[in-house]
Amino acid sequence: MNTFTLSFASRSENESFARVAVSAFAAQLDPTVEEIREIQTVISEAVTNAIIHGYQDRTDGTVTIYGRIQDGSLHVSIIDFGVGMEDVALARTPLYTSKPDLERSGIGFTIMEQLCDAIEVDSAPGRGTRIELCKRIAPVMVS
Amino acid sequence: MNTFTLSFASRSENESFARVAVSAFAAQLDPTVEEIREIQTVISEAVTNAIIHGYQDRTDGTVTIYGRIQDGSLHVSIIDFGVGMEDVALARTPLYTSKPDLERSGIGFTIMEQLCDAIEVDSAPGRGTRIELCKRIAPVMVS
Amino acid sequence: MKMIDIAIEHTGDTLIVRLCGELDHHQADTVRTHMESSLSAPHVRHIVLNCAQLTFMDSSGIGVILGRYKQIIPRQGKLLICNANETVHRLMELAGLFKIATLVKDEGEAMQHVGVLQ
């Protein structure tokens, strides 16, 4: 098992940094290009949510990513100590967004669900949010 | 000012991960290709030292990197809680190595000094080591 | 995931070693093992190190190179290096590698060199 913890300021310029860092870690599993892209996409969705929803675009928050490689799977938690959510089920509904004014379309969670093998959301209003994602990196099957 | 903290297991496969992560952070300063390579080199030296000297190749240690971008400079601290050093001045002497048997040649510190603008070393036997590096990324002059 | 690839070609008494990828502490053993096994052939004297595809190297790589150089000293062998990128080149310079190794333009020049020396 291999692990890392990464914390950074809730600034949008760190989205790309977080993407690269997580995918560089996942590279140990020898993924395909598409798998890496998928990892980058879901990290991007989760980190963007933490910054724009959790911290409401304040730059003095901290986003923490905890990553683990175990049994050929990448497990990643993205944690913020921002505003949190009242109703996680509602938030996960496709097309639900609390910020339609910002031209968000409410598909972030659906993308995470589609591109990952498992997703867990923990959130408490005023306390923050933790998203736990699991993605299996299948060794290439030789048929 | 922008900051991050990255902690990971003291495993050699994380050397490349650490290099990529730090340079992805530094990318915000829009460095040249050479500057990126220099950053990757010094991070590699410091992290390798933490793993092979600090933790004596044990994989259950934690290496922490603290990074900061300020006034066009990248500041990075690489910290281990390993064996530490008795005599920092001796350790920094070019060609001094405590592990000649492992084919180390004692040029790690010299490389860090040459490729960075400033370096500070803090170490205590039995407690660990902190290396603080500073690298200025000059804006590129367009001719 | 493999991050270093090493291709070794024997030509007469010379070993052409082409490194591709990253040569750091994590990869150093791989390179050491393969070069050592090729050097076990007693007729091998010279080493040509082609670094054209070597994207990254740190002091761990210097250690491996110096270690192999020590193996060919008793055979009056030469170490020749070509095509390193700027950063790798600078590192080699810092390490004083060019005091013992000869810098050449490419493999062709390296071969002329060992040919002349033979």
Add this chain to the structure above:
Amino acid sequence: MRAKAQRAQPSESLDDASIKRLLRMSQQGNKSARDHIVHANVRLVWSVVQRFAHRGYEPDDLFQIGCIGLMKAIDKFDFSYDVKFSTYAVPMIIGEMQRFLRDDGTVKVSRSLKELSNKLRRAKEQWMGVHGTSPTVQQLAHAVGVDVADVIVALDATRATASIDETVFENDGDPILLIDQLADDDGDWFEKFALQEAMNTLNEREKLLVTLRYFHDLTQAQVAKRLGISQVQVSRLEKKILHHMRQQCAMHPDVQDGKESG
């Protein structure tokens, strides 16, 4: 139908009840009801497309793929689900896009980084020739048409693809060329296309060997085991196939096979 790939066009929004009504009509064969639903969801498809952009595909192409997902959702929606149509359709659209991208993305990161790294090296040399200075990562990313993040990763690594055993050549020389060296400077699509063509001229066993070696990154030793032959045989076979394919591709007229004498 082919939905118009117009980003600006605001789609008219329909409430779920109206969509459900149209869905029933569509499933009973009413084409214009189907078109109506598609049009009402154009914006939605575009928002998915945006998330999958920057991967080297034309947005319009991805949009068409997204529409296929949308139409599948329209045709397959089951009224017993008791969910909003969008709840059913959005994952279908994303899934369709994902499948499309996956079919095209089975290449290992190691291989693609190596290619990118070579491209970057050439682009950098070119830049230095023109400007006399080293490019910044942004300039380089721009020149090659990739993300800065990709440049960072590729600069660190030419994550080697070939295995150790396969590239240790003994005295008989003639290093085995990797296929990506067949077409060094040509665009990726051309390389793939030509390769596919050349692949078609191989027999089943040869095809398998090439697939295992170059698409699944197996070592010669691993392939030998799978084919039940020795590694030396794999090596010879591979050399022969590559020689043959090189002639087939004829992409690199200057690739010399002259060394083969020994």
